[in-house]
Amino acid sequence: SQDEKSLVNDIKALLLSNNAVLVAHYYTDPVIQALAEETGGCVSDSLEMARFGRDNKAQHLVVAGVKFMGETAKILSPEKTVVMPTLEATCSLDLGCPAKEFSEFCDQHPDRTVVVYANTSAAVKARADWVVTSSIALEIIEHLDSQGKKIIWGPDRHLGAYIQKQTGADMLMWNGECIVHDEFSAKALQKAKHLHPNAAVLVHPESPASVVSMADAVGSTSQLIKSCSEMSNEEFIVATDKGIFYKMQQLAPNKTLIAAPTAGEGATCKSCANCPWMAMNGLQALKEALIQPQGKEIFVESALAERAMMPLNRMLNFAA
Numbered sequence: 080s081q082d083e084k085s086l087v088n089d090i091k092a093l094l095l096s097n098n099a100v101l102v103a104h105y106y107t108d109p110v111i112q113a114l115a116e117e118t119g120g121c122v123s124d125s126l127e128m129a130r131f132g133r134d135n136k137a138q139h140l141v142v143a144g145v146k147f148m149g150e151t152a153k154i155l156s157p158e159k160t161v162v163m164p165t166l167e168a169t170c171s172l173d174l175g176c177p178a179k180e181f182s183e184f185c186d187q188h189p190d191r192t193v194v195v196y197a198n199t200s201a202a203v204k205a206r207a208d209w210v211v212t213s214s215i216a217l218e219i220i221e222h223l224d225s226q227g228k229k230i231i232w233g234p235d236r237h238l239g240a241y242i243q244k245q246t247g248a249d250m251l252m253w254n255g256e257c258i259v260h261d262e263f264s265a266k267a268l269q270k271a272k273h274l275h276p277n278a279a280v281l282v283h284p285e286s287p288a289s290v291v292s293m294a295d296a297v298g299s300t301s302q303l304i305k306s307c308s309e310m311s312n313e314e315f316i317v318a319t320d321k322g323i324f325y326k327m328q329q330l331a332p333n334k335t336l337i338a339a340p341t342a343g344e345g346a347t348c349k350s351c352a353n354c355p356w357m358a359m360n361g362l363q364a365l366k367e368a369l370i371q372p373q374g375k376e377i378f379v380e381s382a383l384a385e386r387a388m389m390p391l392n393r394m395l396n397f398a399a
């Protein structure tokens with residue numbers, strides 16, 4: 080629409096005049112992803128967002144995603160300003176893992192190495208030995224397991240169970256989940272497979288084990304996008320947030336993408352494969368963050384940030 084076009088143009092001009100760069104996640108609205116691409120920012124998974132934010136020369140980062148992504152950017156570049164379209168964009172994994180309770184859980188098992196998913200608060204990261212994202216979690220747990228380490232894993236129990244099954248590592252789990260992926264249903268997926276017998280099934284490992292077990296490819300957002308481009312199938316059933324379709328379709332325009340069904344048997348879906356917090360990153364909110372950053376800027380207390388930087392850097396160095 081005309082409104083959308085003029086907002087996009089305003090944002091482009093503001094990014095330029097503010098010397099700011101836009102870093103967006105694959106789950107944000109396609110219009111935000113396109114804007115990041117057109118303005119020299121980046122659209123990527125959580126690991127690449129962290130790396131891009133750290134390595135980019137711009138003094139000001141605008142992070143379109145959820146709060147932990149903004150916090151990670153700030154922790155890795157304390158000298159940069161980091162704003163977000165809204166600080167209300169949280170994540171059910173972060174909400175389900177309060178720092179105090181998690182820390183007490185860790186205290187009860189001092190012999191274990193603490194590995195936390197990136198989808199956590201700065202305070203939870205500050206209690207961890209390692210941070211991982213879904214694209215590197217398997218390799219890092221394999222590495223720790225080969226050193227004979229016993230692990231505390233938090234907060235995503237589905238991702239944890241998947242990694243545990245792949246590696247056989249000794250992992251004590253926190254009981255959290257992503258409300259978006261938790262809604263995919265194996266029973267409903269079975270029906271979809273029946274309707275599309277030649278489709279390959281792509282699944283993000285935040286999904287329940289019964290869904291993961293039906294996958295032809297399991298991986299982080301960037302890994303699923305790669306699978307969609309590289310696999311010879313013409314049809315794909317995709318079990319992750321629908322925002323990912325933008326990049327999949329861009330890289331593989333001739334392929335047919337089918338959204339995996341959420342919730343089985345007559346139940347109505349709640350998130351419907353669209354993260355409500357990712358969806359808060361609208362154009363208007365983004366424009367406002369560039370004009371009036373007050374209330375939209377990320378701050379992480381410096382002692383906490385220093386402590387949280389250690390496990391984050393371990394991950395980035397391991398991935399390098």
Ligand code: 13P
Pocket residue numbers: 123124125126145198212213214257285298299300301
């Ligand atoms: P990745 O992009 O790292 O796969 O993360 C998925 C996610 O749920 C982010 O919120």
Ligand code: SF4
Pocket residue numbers: 106145169170171172198257258259260285320354355356357
């Ligand atoms: Fe959190 Fe799930 Fe939303 Fe990602 S998709 S931000 S894991 S609730």
